[in-house]
Amino acid sequence: MSNDLARAVDRLSRIPGVRGALVADAAAGVPVVESVADGVAGPAVVALAASLYRCAAAASENAGLGAMGPVQVDAGAGHVIIIGAGDLLLVIVAEKGAQLGLLLLEAQRVAEALP
Amino acid sequence: MARDPASPSFVPLARAYRRQGLHEAAIRVCLRALERQPEHVEGHVLLGALYLETGDLERASDEWSIVLRLEPDHFDAHRGLGFFYLERGDPEDAERHLSRAAQLRPEDPAVAEALRLARERRAAGADRRPVHRDPTAVFGPLEEDAAFQGAFVVDGQGLVLAGSLKEGGAGRAVRLGAILGETLAEAIRMVEHLSLGGWEGVLLRTEQSTVQVSPLGREWSLVVVAAPDAPDGWLRRTTSQAAELARAYLADNHE
Numbered sequence: 001m002s003n004d005l006a007r008a009v010d011r012l013s014r015i016p017g018v019r020g021a022l023v024a025d026a027a028a029g030v031p032v033v034e035s036v037a038d039g040v041a042g043p044a045v046v047a048l049a050a051s052l053y054r055c056a057a058a059a060s061e062n063a064g065l066g067a068m069g070p071v072q073v074d075a076g077a078g079h080v081i082i083i084g085a086g087d088l089l090l091v092i093v094a095e096k097g098a099q100l101g102l103l104l105l106e107a108q109r110v111a112e113a114l115p
Numbered sequence: 116m117a118r119d120p121a122s123p124s125f126v127p128l129a130r131a132y133r134r135q136g137l138h139e140a141a142i143r144v145c146l147r148a149l150e151r152q153p154e155h156v157e158g159h160v161l162l163g164a165l166y167l168e169t170g171d172l173e174r175a176s177d178e179w180s181i182v183l184r185l186e187p188d189h190f191d192a193h194r195g196l197g198f199f200y201l202e203r204g205d206p207e208d209a210e211r212h213l214s215r216a217a218q219l220r221p222e223d224p225a226v227a228e229a230l231r232l233a234r235e236r237r238a239a240g241a242d243r244r245p246v247h248r249d250p251t252a253v254f255g256p257l258e259e260d261a262a263f264q265g266a267f268v269v270d271g272q273g274l275v276l277a278g279s280l281k282e283g284g285a286g287r288a289v290r291l292g293a294i295l296g297e298t299l300a301e302a303i304r305m306v307e308h309l310s311l312g313g314w315e316g317v318l319l320r321t322e323q324s325t326v327q328v329s330p331l332g333r334e335w336s337l338v339v340v341a342a343p344d345a346p347d348g349w350l351r352r353t354t355s356q357a358a359e360l361a362r363a364y365l366a367d368n369h370e
Contacts, residue, residue, distance in 0.1 A: 041309075048305040055301045056319055058136020059294045062168070066322025069343075073302045076312025080305065093309070101347070 005033040008110045012090075013037075015106060017098025019078070022046055022091045023114065026053065026084060040093055049082045049091040057084070070104070081107055085114040126157050129165070134297070138169050156185050163195060167273070168297075170290030172199060190219045194226055198274040201229055202289065206236035224334040225270035228365075232276075250277035251285045253364045254357055262349065264324055264340040266357045268331060268365070272296060277364055280340055288338075291326075295338065299328055318350075327354050337361050 005023050012021035013035040020036035022045060029050030034042040057068035071082040079100065081092040090111045094103060125148035132141035145162040149155060163178030176199045182192035197213035200206070213230040220226065254266040258281060267278025267288040273296025279285040302317045319326040325345045331337045339354045 044308060048301075048308055052298070052301040052305055055134070055136075056298045059298045060319065060321040062136055062138060063291050063294045065324050065326070069320035069322070070318075071320075072316075072318040073306060073311075073314065074316040074318070075306040075314050078311045080309070080311070104347075 004113075004115070006035075008113065009033050009035045012092060012103075012106060012110055015094075015098070015103055017095045018092060018103065019095060020045060020091075020093040024050055024089045024091055026050055026087055026089045032088065036093070045080070045093060046089070046091055049080060050089055053082045053084060053089055070108070072104075083107055083111040085111045088114050090114065126155075126161060129158075129161055133161075133165060133168075138165055141165050142169070154185055156182055156189065159185070160189070160191055163192070167195070168290075168293040170286065170293070172202070172289060175199070188215070188219060190216055193219065194223075194272070195274070197226070197229060197233070198270075201233055201236075202275070202285075204236075206233045209233040210237055225272070225274075228334065229270075229276070250364070251279040253277045253360055254279075256360065257353060257357060260353070262342040262345045263353060264342065266337065266339045266361075267292060268361050269295070269336050269338055270334060271336075273299075276335065277361070278338075291340070292338065295326070295328060299336065302328075316354075325350060329354055329358065331358060331361055332365075335361075335365070 009021040009023055012018060020034065020040040020042065022034040022036065022042055023032045024030060024046040025032055029047045031042050031046045036042045053071055056071050060066065060068045068084060073080045078096050079094045079098065081104065083090045090107060092103065092107055125144050129141040129144040132144060142162065142165050145158055145165065149158050149162065152158065159178045159182045163175045166175035166178060176196060179192040179195045182189045193212045193216035197209050197216055200209035200212065210230065210233040213226055213233055216226045217230050257263045264282065265278065265280030265288060268276045269292040270276060273293040275289045275292040278288055280287045299317060303314050306314045314330065317328045320343065323343060325341045325343055327339045327350055329337045337358055339357050341350055341353065
């Protein structure tokens, strides 16, 4: 299983503009597999992303909007994309100029294939 | 806490439930503890926030009123009641509470703007002139599009200034605004921790809707709610149009 995960994050991390791709344990907020560029603190990214996703999922449920899908945070210097897949989270950190359409498409594929 | 409902530890426990989205449990904890400690100011403040987040504005305002009886200069209670009365179309009471909130925290831009709005509405009422625009109809021009489910302007604490949702109207917008406040705060915290620059938007795709939250100046955020399958490009364009309408509304109400 970990080989499959490693291949998945490796594939994502090769997309131009991606600075990190990580699979995390959603409940614990810790990385399971990661492929990140220098300067990207994987554990911190995952902890913050897991906390945000939990909060967003609770908000969605409380607001009657149903199950949470992808969460995308856009900032002046980049993007963070978080996709839930069962007990796992797929987290991607990308630069501002990344091709978001391609990235989201590939991320969705990878998330759907996660065990 | 289970053995002693009067334990002061009920506030951290209720906050923990709130963070997990377990609002009903958090409310039960507060109610149970406040029966034994009816003068616990922090408990009433938290209960008010929980009612706000579950869309029960009347009960939230009751809690803020209790807070003010216990602590007449409590900023959050004056602020909450100010927005509550503004939302209910009572600019006199809104101005009274917002003035006090502005005295307590003159640096709070959302309070300052809401106070200007309350004064303007009061003056408009006194002159028997109509209020410039209906705040719930700000995004009316976008409503013909089937994918558009609504939009609203919200402050940093999740209090809605203008806008509504097609389904559920202004009341549902108020509830969603309150609920989204914490998610937005988490997103901004993440952006800051990761040194990604200023936040420019948070996009939530849920089973029922797509929710785009964008900054609107320094003190407000714009929330656009759309169909779950709304394409990204359409969403970007619609958000841009909604932002123009929101800015026009804010500008009209500042003049």
